[in-house]
Amino acid sequence: MIKKATMPTLRLNNGFDMPILGPGVWRINKGGMRDLIINVIKIGYRHFDCAGTFSTPLLLFLLWNSDHGHVIEACKNSLEKLQLEYLDLYLVHFPIASTHIGRVGTTGNTYDGDGVLDIDTTISLETTWHDMESLVFWFPWVGLVRRIGISNYDVFLTRDCLAFSKVKLAVNLIETHPYFQRDSLVRFSQKHGIYVTAHTPLGGAIANAKRFGSISCLDDPVLKDLTEKYKKSVVQIVLRWGIQRNTIVIPKTSSVERLKENFNVFDFKITEEDMEIIKGVDRKHRTNHPTKAWGLDPYA
């Protein structure tokens, strides 16, 4: 049994509340998804980040790159699959449009002869954003989508989106964890009323070490030292740190025990001094690289 804890929320710029912790669903085994969702709801999680790439036909909340020119169709397709009337939040998955593959709602890519992602240079991010806005504008009462946002945008692109947006962006979903703190982007977004959701909040741990050769912050000696003081695991320290910098954290695990452990972060507080110490472990180390799949580095 875990302790009953009230899930804190952050109030979005349009007045909706967003739970500060949610389970990640990327790389969760399709077969285990149903039981896992039942378990996460029982434990108390109420926020689900899901996307087309994540092998979860159950849920789709992000617009894939190849659907930039087909926003409305893609959103309706997601709603149909989910058997829902509206989405709470719909995000542009990456600030890049790739060639449409002929149908919406898949996460397929097309490649050129050199194995490099076919990038569509005819659709601007502004066009995509205005199409996202139309999901809100066209259905103002029931709404196909309640809030819209972005994912994997840096400071330059976030600023640009702010400049042309009529419907304010609610969320920027970005990779951030103690080894990739991105304080400038987090602060810039928050200063402009955009909530930051931390994807890969554990730095991808073993999963990204295996897949991308990254270094896991869960092995960091400074973070390990803090476990003694707080009587918490490194994972709990890392998640609590994320929460205390006002980011929403969405750690992924398929293990029910770990889901409980990851949820058990509301009964302690990291001191200001220790928050500063954690600041010092930053390595500016991105652990999730689309480069491998796309044949080019989009962050170059």
Ligand SMILES: NC(=O)c1ccc[n+]([C@@H]2O[C@H](COP(=O)([O-])OP(=O)(O)OC[C@H]3O[C@@H](n4cnc5c(N)ncnc54)[C@H](OP(=O)(O)O)[C@@H]3O)[C@@H](O)[C@H]2O)c1
């Ligand atoms: N928008 C985007 O572009 C984007 C990109 C990447 C991720 N995301 C979202 O962010 C979510 C999280 O990212 P992620 O899955 O890449 O990385 P993550 O949550 O930082 O790390 C996942 C890894 O941590 C391990 N882990 C989880 N809880 C643990 C615990 N208590 N003790 C030890 N290890 C633990 C998991 O192992 P086990 O599973 O074996 O427990 C897995 O290896 C995704 O599921 C997805 O929803 C979004």
